[in-house]
Amino acid sequence: MAARPKTQKTLEDLFYETLKDIHFAEKQILRALPKMAKAADSEDLRKAFETHRDETEGHIERLVQIFELIEKPARTKTCDAVLGIVEEGKEVMEDFEGSEALDAGLLAGAQAVEHYEISRYGTLKTWASQLGLRDVAELLDKTLQEEKKTDDLLSQLAKQAINRKAA
Numbered sequence: 001m002a003a004r005p006k007t008q009k010t011l012e013d014l015f016y017e018t019l020k021d022i023h024f025a026e027k028q029i030l031r032a033l034p035k036m037a038k039a040a041d042s043e044d045l046r047k048a049f050e051t052h053r054d055e056t057e058g059h060i061e062r063l064v065q066i067f068e069l070i071e072k073p074a075r076t077k078t079c080d081a082v083l084g085i086v087e088e089g090k091e092v093m094e095d096f097e098g099s100e101a102l103d104a105g106l107l108a109g110a111q112a113v114e115h116y117e118i119s120r121y122g123t124l125k126t127w128a129s130q131l132g133l134r135d136v137a138e139l140l141d142k143t144l145q146e147e148k149k150t151d152d153l154l155s156q157l158a159k160q161a162i163n164r165k166a167a
Helices: 012-037 045-071 080-095 100-130 134-166
Strands: none
Touching: 012 045, 012 100, 012 134, 045 100, 045 134, 080 100, 100 134
8 A cells, every 4th residue: 555645745835844843943942031131240241131021022922913814723832942941041050049240140141042043033023024924024024133233232231241240
C-alpha cells in the first residue's frame, strides 16, 4: 500500500505557524519581565524592563489584530527557543542573586529575547509583504521597530553602566 502524499504546505501556513510562535513568546515574555524588573539592582534597567512590559502588552494586542486581519484564530504554539531563554534568565537570577554581575546577566538575557523577537518580526514582516498583506506588514513593522529600540536601549545601558559595574 502506497503512502498518501502529504498536503503541500504554503507560505501562508508557515506565516500562521510563526505568528502563533511569536504570540506564545510574547506571552511568556510578559510573565518574565516583572520578575526581571524586581530582580534588577539598577533603577535604569528596572525602568527599561517595566517599559518593555507595557510595550509587550501592546505587541500582544497587535498580534490579536493581525490574527483578525488574516481571519485566523489567535492561538499560540509552544516556542522552545523562548522557553529556553526564559529558563536561562531564571538560572541567572538564582545563581547571581546579590552579585555585582546580576544586572549584566539579566540584561544579556533580555537582549537574547530581543534578538529572537527582531528575527521573528523581521521574517513575519517580509512574509506578510510577500503575501500581499500590507496592513499586516505595517503592524509587524511597528512592533519590529519597538523591539529594535528596546535592544538599542539595553545596549546603551550595558555600555554606560551595567557591564562596568559587573567588572
